[in-house]
Amino acid sequence: MTLTLFPPQTTTPLQPRGWLRYLSFSTDHKVIGLQYLVCGFLFYLVGGALAGAIRTELLTPISDFLPRDTYNEVLTLHGTVMIFLWIVPVVNGGFGNYLIPFYVGARDMAFPRLNAVAFWLIPPAGLLLISSYFIGSAPQSGWTAYPPLSLTTPAIGQVLWILSVLLLGGSSIFGGINFIATILKLRRPGLKLMQLPMYCWAMLGTSILVVLSTPVLAGTLVLLSFDIIAHTGFFNPALGGNAVVYQHLFWFYSHPAVYIMVLPAFGLVSEILPIHARKPLFGYTTMVYSIMGIVVLGLIVWAHHMFTSGTPPWMRLFFTIATSFIAVPTGIKFFNWIATLWGGKIALNTAMLFCCGFIVNFVFGGITGVALAQVPFDIHVHDTYFVVGHFHYIVYGGTVFVIFASIYHWYPKFTGRLLNEPLGQLHFWLTFVGFNLCFAPQHWLGLNGMPRRVAEYDPQFQLINQISSAGALLMAISTLPFLINVLISAFCGQQAGDNPWNGLTPEWLTSSPPPVENWKGEAPLVTEPYGYGVHPHPSTP
């Protein structure tokens, strides 16, 4: 290791000022974080519109609103957009870039230019993916792209899908490298690992998963593209290949991807709850070990997605046990959050409401997850709406709720203004009711045998599907108060001051919005980020 000292790269004189920064190749971690957030939210609207199309089609048992092929395209784009262009970039790249340098007491990420490259891979990847719909055919094989299905559907859409996911995977890996280096190497002198805010640990664990598992997906998709373009037979049984190997390699990434989506959310909740409950985060050390436990276990549970793929009995046994074990560290975290709230001076604002909604939804999704880990049950409901309900409780009820909580919590830091509270509460209740109305009934549909990913279904399921679609409509409506709130509050919102929540974590100890290199003076040394109500603090009531 050389000892070259690096000057900061954030203040290149050529970079534009004002709002144009957000359209530039800026290397400021805060600009990049907001670029991720806004870009991700635009894709969320696209993915939401696609979900609206799905739920509209499912109002009736026959395929009338969308042709069957279009329905397949829509569900494939919906899954891919929501996972790869909304949740993963926003909850990692968005909040991670904005907060992690503050939390470690640095002026920027370890590799600011690489950081900007990682972000700017995303818009072209997204446009590439969506463009496939207009230049022939969008991919039709679901976000899993299982062969042989992905080999028999139109090639152009599938190849563009692969290119897009490769770009997004590259972006994710670059981001992961940056987070690992920033958290491990860029900590302010005097700041110990076990004093870091929990989101740092969550991002460290997430980034380890990204670095270890994303390349496997990338390699697999390259082989899949050979199968499509060069007619090799890696995964094509008709040519002597093995489609199940694709499933193994795909899920070696895509199960950890679930943790890549929820571990950062766990970290964000751990930042928001203590501030609004005015209590220290309960069980810091067990939280850290739980995150690392989830990282290790998360890498050895992938085949629970494949219990109906001819998996041998020993494998079923192993993956059932390993998956059930994940409930332990996850459960520890939930008890810790409840204990954090217990006896606290809870401010039931929008951020807190979304966090509470997250806890309720995720516990439900976690319970159905443990149920799905059991082979006898999984074989019954595999590829039914039960699974659809389950994973939406994890990724929407879990992560997206936390994304909204985080936006309400950190918006004052981003802009210097508060979001409107009554509009926020309206947003929460519409989302919470709409979400549960949409996805809770799907468990019933799945238990009764309605398969996922089809445009047509048995007429006996129509009423429940209509209830689910009504919930989806509420969710769509809920976006309106949020959009209005975010746009208007940026200009007319109540002035927030630097620290509206009386927070102790380092991002609150600078101005709002923060200056280019985060602090005008020395970075504060925060060794007790959760010292609420423990030690007298000048700004803590």
Added chain:
Amino acid sequence: MSSTIPASQQHADLQHAGQYHADHRLFGLATFLVADGMTFAGFFAAYLTFRAVNPLPAGAVYELELLLPTVNTVLLLLSSLTFHRAGTALKQGDNARCRRWLLLTAALGFTFLAGQMKEYFSLPFGLTDNLFASTFYAITGFHGLHVTLGGLMILIVWWQSRPGGRVSASNLFPLEATELYWHFVDGIWVVLYGILYLL
């Protein structure tokens, strides 16, 4: 935050608060190589599974010649050694000697690639013949891409370490990064050789 900061604190700021920090690029590269290694790990896992559960069609040839790949392995291992010598020379400030070792390393790398080409053209199967053939070409080809990239990087460092170039005893990073990458590519080949040729 107060906007008036005592001069002593501003000094401390420059020294300690992350305004300047040590060079972590090698650490970043090492993390990237872990990721790159996982790509190979995925390919190896796929190959081993294919071998274990997918019988080849009758009459398929999958016997590989051993002599050429073994010579190639020795060449690559030697090139790691020569690269190490180049690094040692640069640290001692002897750019001329460093550049000779770098050229030798690049030559060994490109000889390896030539050998690989020769093997490709003499093999009795093509990319799409059967599962073994496809996997063989995909894995060795992916590794060959790495060697090509590494060889080009060595030539770039060779050019940069000319008298007056940016690489010298006071700026080791380009050479160290290339060296780390080259050792990684060699290490992957050893595993690949064991799995594809010997097993």
